[in-house]
Amino acid sequence: MNSSYNYAFFDEGSKREIRRAILKAIAIPGYQVPFASREMPIARGWGTGGLQITLSIIGRSDTLKVIDQGSDESVNAVNIKKLITLTTDVPVTNDAEKATIIQSRHRIPEKPLNENQVLVLQVPLPEPLRFFEPSEYATKKLHAEKEYSGAYLILFDEIIRLGRMAGGADHPVEVNGRYVMAPSPIPKFDNPKMHESQALILLGAGREKKIYAVPPYTKVASLAFDDYPFQREKSIGQTCRLCGASGVFMDELTDDETGSTSYQCNDTSYCLERMNSHDA
């Protein structure tokens, strides 16, 4: 039995359908557009939302970069790249600057992106109000009525119980003064990169069947209170043990023998490029 797949895996009708959802998402910044999410050859929860966006917009003139939690060589990044290159002819790069489409799980590259680039983020849970209200029917109404007390209540509750906004990644943002949006589980460190981003940011949640977007030059504000301002992670104050960078998001490493802790850039291609330029 032989079977061959269409360019970029999907049939053209499917791609067009997804592109229509993307266009709507761009037209209504931060609004979660429902779409008929397809089952993909990679598992739900492993980036199928991002993958569907990428496959629908990719063309022969594109250059692709895929990162997973900062790494170009993580299992998931490798798998997604493999699938895309199997069904398209696009070149792949690790260099954030050279890519026209960057699909990423939970990080925004350290290098600033430009107008000719699209950042596709993989989203596990697109609904910022989900832990306040489990019902989709109810949260849709809350968005329609711009009723975001729940999002603030979650943060307020943390401050009361724990003394600060205690969430890790996926700190909610308000987009264009209207919709509260889950920025996907990027660390708080990356939230400000969304604000007035030159690159188009598309977010895809495959399992939850939603696509949403932050168009270029859109206001994105992390939710906070006047007396409890938004704070980024503390570990960014450290210095990378490899390239000496600071002020970027760090991985924490423990030495097997000495038990000592050191830090290293989480964005591996950024780190590598810095090291290469040192050596040159």
Added chain:
Amino acid sequence: MAYVAVRGGKQAINASIESLTYQRLKSGTAPDANIIEQSMHALIDQVMAEGSLYSETIAALAVKQAEGSPEEAVFLLRAFRSTLPRKHYSMEVDTTGMRIERRISAAFKDIPGGQILGTSADYTHRLIDFGIFRESPEEIRTWIENYLKKEIDEAAVRKYPKVIDYLRSQGLIRKLASKETEPSDVTKKNLTFPAERSERLQILTRGQTGAVTALGYAALRGYGAVHPTVGELRVGKIPLTVANPFSGKNPDDAYYFGEIRITEVESLIPVTVPMGMGESRIEFDIGYGICFGQNETKAIAMSILDQCLEVGDPQYPTGDEEFVLLHIDSVEATGFISHLKLPHYVTFQAKLDSVREIARTRTRTRSGEADHEQQL
């Protein structure tokens, strides 16, 4: 010389994939997909129903590739399904015209047309048959010859009336206006709530067998006020046609494109109907279950859940559409559970940062309080 990082990601992944193939092939033999297709009907049927794609051959291939894991096989089938252009919807099928292989009723002994037990494991003792560990082609041939010598009461090709039509004629089934709206396709349009019944039935029939069974069982056992009677359970083949574009909905002009084997269940569920003046009476609701192939447990569980969701009793999770419909899909549930195996280095680091900050400020506060007490 430029810095060359030592990275093993790609190699490690390739080694893992190779090892998977080795596991499949290391015994030196691998069954042809058509042997799987011919000998593992139940698994093929389950995979086709959950995979939402009716092709025994591709399902068998998926089972082979997945080394028998239904979860993986369904996943393969669904992903393949995503690549197929969908050009037509079939015309509606009246299952009264089903070519019956099996038909039973738990409600009436003497149903019009009679009960046909057909093929089922229901009446066997579940004793492992050590005798079939190895069966020679001669043994098999002899068995078949003897079997075919017996006179087999072939179910005559005829229409079997529906058991529920009898009850309906007696006025015992709650009368509902018939709805002739086109079903909405859940694979083309995102599910919104409250869902239409057509959408609920689609999600249930695609649902993971174990998940649908578990929730149906919960509704039966106490988390739902349902105790249904299987009015009729049918297994058989139904013909599928697409409308002739030039003659509209005329079924006589439709194009026949094949038949599929299905299990169909109509359960009778007693409900109390208020009549006013504090009086009420009991009528029956119908719960409907259907799935590709022969999977009777799932079809019955589906019929229970259909009725639970139709009533939507807020007292029980089985009456909550979002609870039931959003959590029974094999690909979605297994995918999201398994994504926990992916690296979460960034998200965990972000959480850790927060945890440490809280610990630091809290310790400071507490030691501050201790100092204060000492001073007192």
